[in-house]
Amino acid sequence: MTPGIPNIHPTGALSGREILTVLDRKQEDDPLVVMPPFYDEKSLLSANCLDLRLGHEFILMRRAELPTLAFGKGDDFGKEDINITLHRFYETTYVGFNDDFVLHPGELVLGSTLEYVVLPKDVMGYIIGRSSWGRLGLIIATAIIIHPGFKGCPTLEIVNIGNIPIHLFPGSPIPIAQVAFHWVGPGQKSYAGRYSTQWVGPTGPGYSRIHIGDVFEKWIAFRKEKNR
Amino acid sequence: MMPWGPMLQSLVNQAIKRSEHLQKRIKELESWRFTSRSQAPLFLLRLLSSLNDQICNNLIEFDKSTFIPINYQGYAALHGEIKVLASMIANLYTYVSYIEAASTETNPPGIISAIERIANALLSKPKVLICPSLQCNYAYHNLLSKKNLRSEDTFAFLFDEKGFEGEEHFAVFLYPLALRDDVLCHALLMHEVGHLLDEVKTIVPQALEALEPKPYRYPAEELQSFFTEFVADIVAVCILGPAYLFAFIEFLTSLALLTDVGVFKTHPPLNFRIRNILDTIISYGQRFGAFVGSKYAENAERFLNGLGKHLSNENINADTRSSEVFDYLQPAIVLARNIIKDDVPATLRFSPTSRLFEKYIVWVEKGIPPAADQLDGEIKPLSLGEILNAAWLYQIMHLEFPYELPTCLLGSDYSIRLIDISRLIQLAIRQNEDLILYKQAGI
Numbered sequence: 001m002t003p004g005i006p007n008i009h010p011t012g013a014l015s016g017r018e019i020l021t022v023l024d025r026k027q028e029d030d031p032l033v034v035m036p037p038f039y040d041e042k043s044l045l046s047a048n049c050l051d052l053r054l055g056h057e058f059i060l061m062r063r064a065e066l067p068t069l070a071f072g073k074g075d076d077f078g079k080e081d082i083n084i085t086l087h088r089f090y091e092t093t094y095v096g097f098n099d100d101f102v103l104h105p106g107e108l109v110l111g112s113t114l115e116y117v118v119l120p121k122d123v124m125g126y127i128i129g130r131s132s133w134g135r136l137g138l139i140i141a142t143a144i145i146i147h148p149g150f151k152g153c154p155t156l157e158i159v160n161i162g163n164i165p166i167h168l169f170p171g172s173p174i175p176i177a178q179v180a181f182h183w184v185g186p187g188q189k190s191y192a193g194r195y196s197t198q199w200v201g202p203t204g205p206g207y208s209r210i211h212i213g214d215v216f217e218k219w220i221a222f223r224k225e226k227n228r
Numbered sequence: 229m230m231p232w233g234p235m236l237q238s239l240v241n242q243a244i245k246r247s248e249h250l251q252k253r254i255k256e257l258e259s260w261r262f263t264s265r266s267q268a269p270l271f272l273l274r275l276l277s278s279l280n281d282q283i284c285n286n287l288i289e290f291d292k293s294t295f296i297p298i299n300y301q302g303y304a305a306l307h308g309e310i311k312v313l314a315s316m317i318a319n320l321y322t323y324v325s326y327i328e329a330a331s332t333e334t335n336p337p338g339i340i341s342a343i344e345r346i347a348n349a350l351l352s353k354p355k356v357l358i359c360p361s362l363q364c365n366y367a368y369h370n371l372l373s374k375k376n377l378r379s380e381d382t383f384a385f386l387f388d389e390k391g392f393e394g395e396e397h398f399a400v401f402l403y404p405l406a407l408r409d410d411v412l413c414h415a416l417l418m419h420e421v422g423h424l425l426d427e428v429k430t431i432v433p434q435a436l437e438a439l440e441p442k443p444y445r446y447p448a449e450e451l452q453s454f455f456t457e458f459v460a461d462i463v464a465v466c467i468l469g470p471a472y473l474f475a476f477i478e479f480l481t482s483l484a485l486l487t488d489v490g491v492f493k494t495h496p497p498l499n500f501r502i503r504n505i506l507d508t509i510i511s512y513g514q515r516f517g518a519f520v521g522s523k524y525a526e527n528a529e530r531f532l533n534g535l536g537k538h539l540s541n542e543n544i545n546a547d548t549r550s551s552e553v554f555d556y557l558q559p560a561i562v563l564a565r566n567i568i569k570d571d572v573p574a575t576l577r578f579s580p581t582s583r584l585f586e587k588y589i590v591w592v593e594k595g596i597p598p599a600a601d602q603l604d605g606e607i608k609p610l611s612l613g614e615i616l617n618a619a620w621l622y623q624i625m626h627l628e629f630p631y632e633l634p635t636c637l638l639g640s641d642y643s644i645r646l647i648d649i650s651r652l653i654q655l656a657i658r659q660n661e662d663l664i665l666y667k668q669a670g671i
Contacts, residue, residue, distance in 0.1 A: 027590065035591075036600040036659045037607055038666075056337055056658060094336045097665055099261050114662065116597050116655060151595055153655070171662045173671050199595040200648045203655040 014123065014181040016045035022123060022181075032181070033118035033151075038173070051175035052113040052127065054168055055153055057204035058101065059110035060091045082211040090207055100167040103138070103160040110205040111156045114171060117179075118151040118201075125179045127154060133176060137162020140177045148184050152201025236307060240291050243314040247284040250320055251277065257327055263335040264344055268355040269327050272371075272398065276320055276327075283316050323371070326400055329359035334405075338654040339414045341661045342612045346467060346576060347399065347421045351428050354397040358417065360405035364483065368420035370427060372396040399424045407479075411650040411657070412623070415468050415475035415616055422463030423456070429571055431459050435564035439556070446553060454496040455557055458504050459564050465505055466568050469514040469578035470528065471616035473505045474624065477535070478646075497550045503539050504554075504561065506532065511565055516580055516621075524589045527625045578613030588618035592649065597656030600663050609663040610656075619653045 014022065020041065025031035039050055066089050095101045103109060119125060124147055129140035139159040146154055156177065160166050168176070210216065254277045262269040290310060297303040329335065340358045347356045361367070401420045407413050426432055432455055464472040480498060495501070509515060515532065516525035569577070588598040588610065598618050600609045610618075626645060 027594070033596055035597050035656075036609075036663055037602050038600075038663070094263075094332045096261060096263060096265065096332055096337045096341075097662060098265055099332070114659060116659075118594075118596060171658075171665075173666055198648070199593075200652045201595060203597075203651050 010183045011185065012183065013048065014183065016048045019044060019048070019050065019181055022120060025120070030120040030122075031118075032120055032123060033116075035116045035118075036114075038115070047178070049128070049178045049180040051130075052115050052154075052177045052179055053173065054156075054170050054176040055112040055114040055204060056094050056096065056170045057112060058093050058095060058170075059205045059207065060093055061108055062089055062091050065089060086208060086211070092204075095170045097171045099170070101170055102165050102167055103158065104165045105137075105160050105163055108157065108159045110207075111158050111168075111170075112153040112202070112205040113156065113177065114153070116151070116153050116201070116203065117146065119146055119148050121148045122184050123181050124148050124184050125181050127156070127177050127179050129177055130175055133166075136166055137164075138166055146179065150201070153203055153205075155202070155205040236310060239307075239310055239314060240287055243310070243317055244284060244287050244291065246314075246317050246321075247280055247287065250280050250317060250324065251284070253324060254280065257324070260328075261332040262327075262330050263332050263337050263340050264330060264357060265341060266344065266348070266355065268357050268398070269330055271355055272323065272327060272357060276323055280317070280320055283313050283320075287313055326357060326359050326402075329361065329405075330357050334408075335359055336408075336654070337661070338658045339411050339417075339612075342657050343401070343414070343417045343421065345661065345664070346418070346612065347424060349576060350421065350425050350572065351397070354399055354424065354428070356399045356401065356424075358401045358403070360408050361402040362405055363402065364404045364406060365402070366404070366416045366420055366479075367402040368423045369400045369402075370424065371398040371400060373427065397424065397428060409650055409654070410646070411654045412471075412616060412619055412646065413475050413479050413482075415464070415472045416479055418464035418468050418472060419460045421467075422460030425463050425568075425571065426456065426459050429567075431564055431567050431571070432456050434567060435459065435560040438559045438563040440559075446549075451553065451557070453494045454553060455560060455564075457495050457501065458557065458561055459568070461501055461505050462508050462561070462565055462568050463572070465508040465514070466512060466565075466572050467576055467578060468613045469512070469580065469617055470509055470516075470532065471578075471613060471620045473502070473509065473532075473535075474620040475616075476502070476505065496554070497547060499539055499547070500550055500554050502535065506536060506539070507561075508565060511562075512569070512577075514578060514580060522586050522589075524586060524621045524625055527627070528621050531624050531627065576611070578611065578617065580617065585614065585618070588614060589621050592618050592622040592652065595652065597652050597659060599656040599659035607663065609660045609667070612657065612660075615653060615656050615660065619649050623649055 010018075019032070022032040023034065023037075034050060038053070044050060066085065069085070069089065101109075113127075117125070124145065127141045127144045127146065129138065133140065137160055139161055140156050141154075142157045143155075158168070254273050257273055258270065260269075287310070290313075297306055335358070344356050344358055347354060399420075401417055403414060403417055432452065436452070436455065461472075496504075509532070516522075516528045587601070591598045598610055598615050600607050602608075623642075623645060626642065
């Protein structure tokens, strides 16, 4: 509820002032939490969104390891095989404060925000790239929604679509993305993803979980049946 | 080609080959990324490279030599010299393995950076390298301290051949690779930092002066090595408070050592170390009595009281020999606490009453990393002591009362929660370290 406007459920994007109000809620009133609290109040009020920085942990794709990521082909390609394949495809690395991370043209890397966010149940967020990076050819996030009730460091799918390598600065105060918030109407359901039942959310980037869920399993089974 | 027969010839050739291989490896490592924010890894690499060069040159000289020993003794002496050079190269490989283990890949930034920062703040720019090892132990080596060197050590070469004065400090802190992600246990690294502080500031000799000289039936070396451990524990408590004790108990429990009375000859029996740690916590006013209303503090107090009772049983009293040593050392221990309090800057000392401590435990409980707080409109990074104590107090809260040591620390729920807390706390420390750097940069 917007403070001072009783009985009318707020809608639309949160203004900078509203974001500050939700940040200032008491712990028992389901606040928005951004840790560490590194926002500049003035820029928050003028831009109506929060800046996010780049974390230190990355998941790299081992392009040379696999010819292709084609799931559901072949008779014995089950859930476990997909899991193993995905883990063969990924490699986790850390980049310290003083080091650059060089992203080459066409390269995809999974990173995460340095900020750990906890969203209240009546607010959702959208992660959007910053134009200053976008103009260099950097795409920050494709799956941009942060669901109400989510907590953790959101994963960023970072791609260099430009023609020249780009240096990224993990942990630096230079924002890499921003998050805009929306009110969620009554009857909302909270985030029900992998970490929804855990008291600690993701603290770094997460792997693809494309193979988790009923629909995927049914589809794989259908493909196997059809290929027989 | 030396005229000494195939055996020595082969030894020299193999040693030269290994030395050349080592040089290549050192060059490769120079381009690696390291967790350390200092130049320490590069400094050590260059030192190793220069030592290796020198050893290699000596071996090449042997290879080119036409000298023929006149008798068997001469031949044996020559053999011995070559073997020493070959073993020095093997030693260099060990040091290179420290640097390999200090890479960002095996040693993620977070608490390691925090410990390094604190070690640097305590002393005037020591060179510190923290890395995991396969040993299930926390350890400290001062590579460049002349007094610690035996004549056959590779680094002794530095003093003989390069005229090193032995005033440099290059500290290597090792922690168990098996506990790499068990961030809460890494509070134990502060004990190793304590050894470095003691060595640089000569705390042990100063404090031992407080003792009345009296005829004593225990060797002075044993007394000194026991006291050195007590002093390192005091440094760790001064900086991290009860978090160090909790980590100590956890570590001993995980190694099934908690009930052992005396396991190491160079270390005091564990019960006496715990006794000293508890006494130091009280002496530094770090008990959580100031938060009697808080459920977290009550639990911690109960745990500490329970531990006190555990130490009062016949376990500790039966060991009359160690009891006598412990009592005899008391005046020196008290003096050491005062010296250490003066040597550790107030900003690094842990004090549970310094801030809104309970809030940070609530953050951990809610799955929020306790990295920084907004106080008086300013963002203030928490101290490492505050972060680790908040985490431990939350963890301790879940123990079932009455706390029967060590079984209460062995439940699967306890262990699973420890994994989650470690993940959260590693993130908190990483964020915290970044904020401290922002502050240093005036951002």
